[in-house]
Amino acid sequence: MSRFNRRVEHLPPSGIRRFFDLVIDAKDIISLGVGEPDFVTPWHVREKVFYSLEQGRTSYTSNWGILELRQETAAYLNNRFGARFDKDEILITVGVSEGVDLALRTILNEGDEVILFEPTYVCYRPLTELAGGVVVPVSTPSLKMTADAIQQALTPKTKAILLSYPSNPTGYTIDKAEIKKIAQIARSRDLWIISDEIYAELTYEGEHFSISAIPDVKDRVILLNGFSKAFAMTGWRLGYIAASRDFLQQAVKIHQYAALCAPIMAQYGALESLRYGLGEMQEMKKSYWRRRNYMHEALNAIGLSVNKPEGAFYVFPSIEATGKTAEQFAIELLQQEKVAVVPGDVFGRGGEGHVRMCYATDFNLLKEAVKRMDRYVRSLKK
């Protein structure tokens, strides 16, 4: 008998061990390897939570989350993205990470297939496999998701399509026309759509189009979102699922046994963010937008070519011109120039030949990092 769960044993550790061991304790480096804002949570949110603690709000909450937060979340989704959610269609989770896990465990049976566009954030594949599902990866040369790519991956076992847009690691989003086609596929094939839209607010080209706003697929959409990125609240671990009542009635069973409820302090912080934090959030977004513009121009100028990312705070340039693999590039850049970036192959199919850089970093440090990358890239040509 195996000592550990076989599925867990077979999971690869996140990322590439060799590179991550090098970078994790490195000192005096400029890190573009992070996946979070460079803003502290706005003061009014922190201050509100001090107050909630003074009031002695330290108990469990309802499994579903506190009522006002669910009401406020539904109203926010409806106002911002034209969805039509009711408070009973909101479940507050411990970050979007828990939401992904709940969504997959609630719908998957052994051998069910989930279509996943890669490169993508690293949690979807292992969580699908832990839930007994099978990932069917799809990719496109442009790194932008298309309905066509999904169409080609459909099999009789397909159970769900997993979307994540704007994308970590590429910063690309999915165009509205493609979203509509994907919704059409899901409807005609009776599929679930799990849509992780954590970066929705950080969309710089046009407006974010949530698939949950399409009325005739709303009952098959499991929308995941949270407060980490746009509201600069990564450490609070607070997210939510917006989905149909019958889905949530099942999902809450797992949530109540595995997590009970999200931490009450974080829930009060999130409530404050939704009520009074939208202005400050727009200011942060503007600041990312400026740095995106700079990085896009600067990277192309030093020969790391990339299309303009449309959202999030990542840029995913091609490093093919250097002749290095993504991992070689990342290791040498770290060792020679003390700049950390993430090798693209970590994010799955189509990621090799690219590296992810996070531009949620002080502007002067970004400039210095570009200067050093330029020096490194030039050194390869000699």
Place this chain on the structure above:
Amino acid sequence: MHEIVELLQKDARLSPEDIASMLNKSVDEVKRLIQEMEDNGTIIKYCAVINEEKLQTQKEKVIAFIEIQVTPERERGFDAIAERIYQFPQVTSLYLMSGRYDLLAVVQGETLKEVAFFVSDKLSTLDHVKSTTTHFLLKKYKENGTMLFKQPKLERLNVTL
């Protein structure tokens, strides 16, 4: 235009090249807009924000906030008396206020005595000045949106996916 101002207010040392790339504009356009704002007085000057407590070589300055009640003048309102006050080099800022007093002057001097003397001898003796109340500044925490004490650094892991 105001986006350029916003950036320069945060960091006046940003180059036109940096500003252009951040705002998706051409360098020439940014240079032209800055020049325009300098010419028409929108941008008055560029300066450094200093935490004076760290300037150990300099002798400590005394700063006072003076509330001034005045009698406004026919046709010129508060402007004439304000001008008489702000022309003194000791007055580093002057504001017209609503409420219990009319003008708020920030006065700077070498010593407490010097500031007190300036108020009693120069300010309060001006025609139209009815009364003054002097508050000496003890400590600065934040000025023009900038916290003057080192804030804790945002700690992030080197890599998160």
